[in-house]
Amino acid sequence: MTSLATAQRSLADPGVRHPLWPPLTSGCPVTSTAEVAYALDVDYDYDRVPADLFERPAAHGLERWAPLLPPLAAPGLGEGNTPLVELPDGTWVKDESRNPTWSHKDRLNRVAVSAAVASGAAGIVVSSSPATTGRPRRRTRRAPVCAAPCSPRRTPRRRSPPICARTVRPS
Template identity: 70%
Template sequence: MNGPSLAVRQRSLGDPSIGFPLWPPLVNGCPATSTAEIAYPLEVDYDYDRVDPALFDQPVGPDLARWAPLLPPLHAPTLGEGGTPLLEVAGVHVKDESRNPTWSHKDRLNRVAVSAAVGAGAPGVVVASSGNHGASAAAYAARAGLPAIVLTSADSPPAVQSFVRAYGARVLTVPAAERWPLMRQIVDRLGYHPVSNLTVTHTGHPFGPEGYKTIAYELFRQLGTVPAAVFAPTGYAELLYGVWKGFTELRRLGVATSAPRMYACEPAAGGPHARAVAEDRPAAIVELGPTDAYAIACPVGGHRGVRALRDSGGEAVLVTDGELREARQDLARQGLWVELSSAAGLAAHRRLGRSFDGPVVCLATSSGFKDLDVGRERAEVLTGATVDDLL
């Protein structure tokens, strides 16, 4: 532990001059700047003058509490999240977030978001998710002794639904369009703390993305420098923004002198952040086409991602399912089995076809166990097999 949290308030991304007390977490977006068409997220602000730069001298390892001064109060116990390896693969550095406790990057978010539920005295947590987020929230709620309700859709992978139930969560399978109204009822009537989105454009939990900043801290330590570019699989862009904020903090504190360009890697079937940037809008909603990259298949975008792209000088890159499958296969040939959506970073880097003056990092967000087709393939049984069958 490196001292208590130095978090002091919540701040609007719609107008950063507008602030609110740190508690309670404002889970409905900024009440001062949001409209019926656009919801602006909140983020956590800190007393940066009190941060000891020596915080970043420590080695990379598990448990986000090592970065406690630059996180909201961590009231929920750890499962050993963070400290994931950085591997050189196919000419880039791959940050393998599948090594987290529930095999995805979402563990960093949920350590913080479930901590907010504990700190607020909520009787439980609720999340709308078809995959990684639900499993992670269920695990951290169980670790904190809180009941969890996970609202999922019928087309979510059966293996992932079993994963969620293993933690004791109450899993309700409902039509996708009914998940958010039902979650609103659970929040309003049962007092459960929402750890996923409730707003028209995405704001999500104001504390949660702070957990993703720790990826930036780790990358800086692992590389010994700031990467030139970071490619992040992007659904609602909480990961993208969290990593970007982490690097801006390193620069603000004088630990680093630069920050990377950030790239949102979205399925070509959707791409709300690509649309928002192209049309110079704070956020966008698009019609979603078919894609197997369900973990990042989002028709709704949010202002966090747009801010990260504009402020970093990056851009959104759209990738096809075919490009995702090729990238996933190449990662597997190097010993990394990742979910299809997780290969979006490498696929987007290849599609962009650009060289950078410095290290390039592709974030791999989750395990191949989470894919839609896991467990469906049946192997042929060979009787009387000999080595000739191999030759």
């Protein structure tokens, strides 16, 4: 199933809506001020969400949740469906090491790269911690965009990635 996303909605005034594309990354142009850039949320056609969506068998990847996500234009790497593991003391933790890059950020990266691909962007710039700078690059290897991960200046050279590890031109 495809995304049921319908529009972008201002968080300052839910009555202010904008088309789904292009993504408005600088905040709502109607409700933002010089002091505050009000973010936008994505609206969905919740009446069309399949009644059995939460009862379906688990599957690897985000496709199962496509109705409740922005359109996924970038290919997946098998992210998502990470298990909950019960610890001896009864605490439950999410095992994100089952994601392709061992990070909960894999889901976010797929959605962000999808927005870049669908918008026709030539690339993305990602601010990241030294431990995760390579993750957006891995994601873009299968999508027609270039990733330029940036890490803090204090990052040791051996952990700092090249500015653009791979350039794939959009067709």
